[in-house]
Amino acid sequence: MIVVEVLQAVLLIALAPLMSGIVSKLKAGMQNRPGAGVLQPYRDLYKLCRKGRAVSGSCSWIFHAVPVVCMASMLILAAMTPFVYTGVLAPYGGLVTVVYMFTMYRFAMVLGGLEGGSTFGGMGSSREMMMSVLIEPALLLGIATLAVLSGAGTDMGDISEAIATMGVAAVGPALILAACSFMITLLAENARIPFDNPTTHLELTMVHEAMILEYSGKELAMMEYSSMLRMTVFMAMLGSLFLPWGISCTGEPVSLVVSLVLALAKMLVIAFAMALVESVLCKSRLFKVPNLLTVSFALSLIAMISLYIL
Amino acid sequence: MVGTGDIGLDSVYLIILFAPAAIGMLCGLCGRSGRLPGILCAVSCVAGILCFPFHTFSPGLSYELPVGSYLGAYAVSFDQLGSIFISVSSVVFLMVMTHMSHSGHGYTPRYSGMCCALFLAVTLCMCADSAILLLLAWEAVSMVTFLMARTDGNESARWRFLAVTHIGGLVLMAVYGYMWAATGSGYLHDWQGVGGIVGPTASVIMVLLLFIGFGTKLGTVPFHAWMPDMYAASPTHTTVLLTTVCSNAAVLMLFRAVYAYVGADGMTDAGMVLVVLSAVTALWGAMESMIQTEPKRILAYSSMENMALVTLCLSLGLVFSPSSPSLTALVILAGLLHALNHSVFKSLMLLTVDSVEDVTGERQIDRLGGLAKVLPALSAVAFVGVASLAAIPPMNGFISEWLMLQSLIGTDAIASDLRVAMPLLVAMMGVCGMIVATSYARLFGFMFLGRPRSKGASEPRPLRKGSIGPVAVLAGMCVAMGMLSYPLMDALSEGACAVAGIDASYRDGLSGSLEPLTLGIMIFGTIAVVLVASRLFSRGRTETDIWGCGGTLDERMQYSSEGFSQPLVRVFHPFYGDTSGIEGGRYRTRFQEPFVKYIYIPLGSILLRTSLQVKRLQTGNIQTYLGYILATLVVALMAVRLL
Known part of the structure; x- marks a missing residue:
C-alpha cells in the first residue's frame, strides 16, 4: 500500500502546475479569451529555474531560507493529504497538524515579505496576517466539524473513510455548511478573487504578490510552485474530506482507478467553480474582505455547533 | 523521612540543592564580588536539574527540619510532578544565570545574591510540604522579584507590582489558612480532600479565589495591569525569572491546590466561569501584544496570553472531570506542558531581546532591523524561539497547542449542554493563535529583517562572548522538547494524575495520533532535500539594490511596526478603542487599555474621594478623638448588651 501512498503524493505534487493552468484556461474561456495552454505554468517554472537571480545586498540567510521552508511545508502537506486512497504517506498528526503546517508556510512567507x-x-505581509487571523479559525473549525461528524478522530485518512462509508447519511447541515466555509477559505488562502488577485501587479491591491516581489529566478519558481501546490492540496482536501464518496478505502486496483477518475473530476468541478467566481466577481476592497471572511467563520462555527444541538 | 543523624544519599542531595544557594545569598548580601554567588547558584541549579533523575532513582524524597516553628514544622517532599517542574525551571534558571554573567550589565553582588534567594524561594514553593514554608516561600518570591526589579526610574511599576501581588497573596493566605483550619494539619499531604470537609459552596469559593490569587501573578484580566510596565522597566534577567520560573511555581501551586486539596468534584459551573475568564485574558493578551512597540512589552503580553492558555486548560479540567477522566488527564497535561514549554521559549526570546538591546542600544522595534545579516547566529536562535511561540511544528509550542486542540475536539465524551461551548473555544484558539503569530512575525521581522532603521541597528557592537551559548541551549531544548515530547508527556501526566488522583491515561483522550519525532525528522529532512535540490539549479546571482521605484530608499522608507498591525487594529477597532489624530505635526494612534480606563482609573478616583471624606474625621483635636473613643465604647457596650 505504501506504493499507492507514495504515488498519490507524487501525483498531487506533479499535478499542481496543471491545476493552476486549468483554472487560468477556464477563466480565459469564460472571459472570451484564448488564454495560454494548460501546460503554461510548467513552462513558466522551467523558465524561472533557468534564470539567474537578483538578490539585494541587504538580504540575510532568512531570505534564502523562506522559499525552501515554504516549499518543504507544502510538499509535506501533499504527503499528508488523502487524494485517491484514504491511507496517507505521512499520518503524523492529523488535521490539527495540517492547519499548523499551513501556518508554517504563511509564517515563512510573511517573514520573507518583511525581509525584502x-x-x-x-x-x-501585514495584509496577509490580517486575513489569516480570520481564515485560520474557519479552517480549524471546518475540519474539526468533520472530525466530530465522522466520529473517527482527527486523522485525515480515517475521516475520509468514515464519511465515505456513511454515504448519504453524512450529508446534513454540518457537512454542507462546513464545505461552503471551506470553499471560501480555499479562495482566501490561495489569494484568489475576491480576496486578492493572483495576477495583479498594481501595488495597492497586492497581497500575495507583494510578499514575493523581491524574489527572482529559482527562488521565485519555488515560491510560485508552493502556492500552486497549496491550491492543489486545498482542492484535494475539499474533494476527499468534504465530498469523499468514491475514494478508495481498500487500495484495490479497480477501486483506485475509479477513485482516481472521480478525484480528477471533482478537482475539475472545483476548478470550474473557482474560475466562475473569479469571472463574475471583482476584487473586493481590502477592508471589506474581513466581512466575507467572517461569513466563512460563522458558517463553520454554525456547522460545528449544529452537530451538538441538532 | 530522613533522620537528622542519618547521612544518606537523600540528605547529601538536599544539601547540594539548597546549601550553595543559601550561602550564595548570604555572600551576595554582604560580599563585594558577584561572581561567587553566581557560581554557588549555578551549583544549586545543576542539582535542581538533576531533581527528576534523582526522583526516578530514589522516589519519595522528603525531609523535615528538626527545628520547627510555632506555626508548624518546615518540611519538604518531592513528588514526580514537582521534580519535573524543578528540573525544567532549574535549566532555565541556569541558562539565565550563565547569560547574566556574560551580559555586561554590571549587576551588583547584591543582585546575584538575590538570584540565589529567588532560586531558593521558587524551589521551595515547588517542593514545600508544610503550609508555613509554602506561604513564606511564596511571599519571598514576591519580595525578591520586587527587589530585583529595581532600576532607575521604574518605581511606579514595581510598587504597582508589589501592591497587586500582595492583594493576590492575601487572597491565597486566606484560602490556605482556611484549608489549614479545616484540616487541622500544617502538612500539605494531609490536605487531600479538604473540599469534602468544607462542603461544596466553600469549595467553589476557594477554587475561584485560588484562580484569582494566582491570577494576579499570571496576569489574568483585570489583574494584568502591572505586567507590561514591570516587564519593560525591570532588568531583563529579572523579567525572565519572573515570567518563567515564578510562573511555573504559580502554576504548580495552583494545580496542586485545586486538584489535590480541594478536588475537582462539582466544579463544572465554576470551571466554566474560569474558562471564560481565561479565554478573555488570552484574547486580550494576544491583541495587546500586537500593538506594542517595545520587544519586552510584546513579550509581556505574550506571557499573559500563554499563562491564560494554561489556566484555560486547568479550568477546562474542572469542566471535564465529572464525565471523562481521560479527557481531564489530557487537558491538565496540555496546560502543565504548556507552562514548561513557555518557560523555555520565553526565556529564550527575552534573553535574545536583551542581547539585541545590548548590541544596538535601541529599545523600540521601530529603530531596529536588518540584524539577521550581521548577527546570523543570534537570529537563528531567535527564529527557533518565535517558531516555538507561534506553535510551528515540530517545536515544543506546537505540541502543547496540539494537545489543547485535541482535548477541545475530542469533547464528544463530555456530557450535557456545555459541549456547545467547545466550538467557540476552538475558534478562540484559532484567532488567538494567529494574532500571536502575527505579533511574533512582527517582533522577529522588525528586529532582524528588512533594512536597519537606526544607526545602532546598522552598526551594532559585537555580541558579547558567551552570551550566545545559553540561548543556543534553550533553542535546542525547544526543538528537543518538541520532537522528543512523548517521554516528557508520559512522565508529566503520570505525576499530574498521581497528584490529582485521576485514574486514567491521557492517551485514551486523544482522538488522533501524533508522532512528533517522525514529523520533525520529516520536516527537517524535506527542508534539507529541497535545499540540496535547489542548489542543483544554481545559476548566476547578481547583487542589486532593492527596487525603490527609481529612487534611493532611506531607512525610514519601509513598513513601520505600527503600520504592520494597523489592518488588524482596524478590524478589531471596537475592542482596541484606539484614537488617531494629528499631534504636533505627526499622525499618531493612541491606545488606552479599556481595563485601565474603565476599572483602574474610576476605582482609583473613588478611593481618593472616599479617603478625602474620611480625612474630615482627622481634626487633630484631642477632645474630638476622646469623643470618638467614647462614642465607640458606648456603641460597643450597647451592642454587647443587646445581642
Whole structure:
C-alpha cells in the first residue's frame, strides 16, 4: 500500500502546475479569451529555474531560507493529504497538524515579505496576517466539524473513510455548511478573487504578490510552485474530506482507478467553480474582505455547533 | 523521612540543592564580588536539574527540619510532578544565570545574591510540604522579584507590582489558612480532600479565589495591569525569572491546590466561569501584544496570553472531570506542558531581546532591523524561539497547542449542554493563535529583517562572548522538547494524575495520533532535500539594490511596526478603542487599555474621594478623638448588651 501512498503524493505534487493552468484556461474561456495552454505554468517554472537571480545586498540567510521552508511545508502537506486512497504517506498528526503546517508556510512567507526591506513586502505581509487571523479559525473549525461528524478522530485518512462509508447519511447541515466555509477559505488562502488577485501587479491591491516581489529566478519558481501546490492540496482536501464518496478505502486496483477518475473530476468541478467566481466577481476592497471572511467563520462555527444541538 | 543523624544519599542531595544557594545569598548580601554567588547558584541549579533523575532513582524524597516553628514544622517532599517542574525551571534558571554573567550589565553582588534567594524561594514553593514554608516561600518570591526589579526610574511599576501581588497573596493566605483550619494539619499531604470537609459552596469559593490569587501573578484580566510596565522597566534577567520560573511555581501551586486539596468534584459551573475568564485574558493578551512597540512589552503580553492558555486548560479540567477522566488527564497535561514549554521559549526570546538591546542600544522595534545579516547566529536562535511561540511544528509550542486542540475536539465524551461551548473555544484558539503569530512575525521581522532603521541597528557592537551559548541551549531544548515530547508527556501526566488522583491515561483522550519525532525528522529532512535540490539549479546571482521605484530608499522608507498591525487594529477597532489624530505635526494612534480606563482609573478616583471624606474625621483635636473613643465604647457596650 505504501506504493499507492507514495504515488498519490507524487501525483498531487506533479499535478499542481496543471491545476493552476486549468483554472487560468477556464477563466480565459469564460472571459472570451484564448488564454495560454494548460501546460503554461510548467513552462513558466522551467523558465524561472533557468534564470539567474537578483538578490539585494541587504538580504540575510532568512531570505534564502523562506522559499525552501515554504516549499518543504507544502510538499509535506501533499504527503499528508488523502487524494485517491484514504491511507496517507505521512499520518503524523492529523488535521490539527495540517492547519499548523499551513501556518508554517504563511509564517515563512510573511517573514520573507518583511525581509525584502521594501515597502511592498511589509504591506503584503501585514495584509496577509490580517486575513489569516480570520481564515485560520474557519479552517480549524471546518475540519474539526468533520472530525466530530465522522466520529473517527482527527486523522485525515480515517475521516475520509468514515464519511465515505456513511454515504448519504453524512450529508446534513454540518457537512454542507462546513464545505461552503471551506470553499471560501480555499479562495482566501490561495489569494484568489475576491480576496486578492493572483495576477495583479498594481501595488495597492497586492497581497500575495507583494510578499514575493523581491524574489527572482529559482527562488521565485519555488515560491510560485508552493502556492500552486497549496491550491492543489486545498482542492484535494475539499474533494476527499468534504465530498469523499468514491475514494478508495481498500487500495484495490479497480477501486483506485475509479477513485482516481472521480478525484480528477471533482478537482475539475472545483476548478470550474473557482474560475466562475473569479469571472463574475471583482476584487473586493481590502477592508471589506474581513466581512466575507467572517461569513466563512460563522458558517463553520454554525456547522460545528449544529452537530451538538441538532 | 530522613533522620537528622542519618547521612544518606537523600540528605547529601538536599544539601547540594539548597546549601550553595543559601550561602550564595548570604555572600551576595554582604560580599563585594558577584561572581561567587553566581557560581554557588549555578551549583544549586545543576542539582535542581538533576531533581527528576534523582526522583526516578530514589522516589519519595522528603525531609523535615528538626527545628520547627510555632506555626508548624518546615518540611519538604518531592513528588514526580514537582521534580519535573524543578528540573525544567532549574535549566532555565541556569541558562539565565550563565547569560547574566556574560551580559555586561554590571549587576551588583547584591543582585546575584538575590538570584540565589529567588532560586531558593521558587524551589521551595515547588517542593514545600508544610503550609508555613509554602506561604513564606511564596511571599519571598514576591519580595525578591520586587527587589530585583529595581532600576532607575521604574518605581511606579514595581510598587504597582508589589501592591497587586500582595492583594493576590492575601487572597491565597486566606484560602490556605482556611484549608489549614479545616484540616487541622500544617502538612500539605494531609490536605487531600479538604473540599469534602468544607462542603461544596466553600469549595467553589476557594477554587475561584485560588484562580484569582494566582491570577494576579499570571496576569489574568483585570489583574494584568502591572505586567507590561514591570516587564519593560525591570532588568531583563529579572523579567525572565519572573515570567518563567515564578510562573511555573504559580502554576504548580495552583494545580496542586485545586486538584489535590480541594478536588475537582462539582466544579463544572465554576470551571466554566474560569474558562471564560481565561479565554478573555488570552484574547486580550494576544491583541495587546500586537500593538506594542517595545520587544519586552510584546513579550509581556505574550506571557499573559500563554499563562491564560494554561489556566484555560486547568479550568477546562474542572469542566471535564465529572464525565471523562481521560479527557481531564489530557487537558491538565496540555496546560502543565504548556507552562514548561513557555518557560523555555520565553526565556529564550527575552534573553535574545536583551542581547539585541545590548548590541544596538535601541529599545523600540521601530529603530531596529536588518540584524539577521550581521548577527546570523543570534537570529537563528531567535527564529527557533518565535517558531516555538507561534506553535510551528515540530517545536515544543506546537505540541502543547496540539494537545489543547485535541482535548477541545475530542469533547464528544463530555456530557450535557456545555459541549456547545467547545466550538467557540476552538475558534478562540484559532484567532488567538494567529494574532500571536502575527505579533511574533512582527517582533522577529522588525528586529532582524528588512533594512536597519537606526544607526545602532546598522552598526551594532559585537555580541558579547558567551552570551550566545545559553540561548543556543534553550533553542535546542525547544526543538528537543518538541520532537522528543512523548517521554516528557508520559512522565508529566503520570505525576499530574498521581497528584490529582485521576485514574486514567491521557492517551485514551486523544482522538488522533501524533508522532512528533517522525514529523520533525520529516520536516527537517524535506527542508534539507529541497535545499540540496535547489542548489542543483544554481545559476548566476547578481547583487542589486532593492527596487525603490527609481529612487534611493532611506531607512525610514519601509513598513513601520505600527503600520504592520494597523489592518488588524482596524478590524478589531471596537475592542482596541484606539484614537488617531494629528499631534504636533505627526499622525499618531493612541491606545488606552479599556481595563485601565474603565476599572483602574474610576476605582482609583473613588478611593481618593472616599479617603478625602474620611480625612474630615482627622481634626487633630484631642477632645474630638476622646469623643470618638467614647462614642465607640458606648456603641460597643450597647451592642454587647443587646445581642
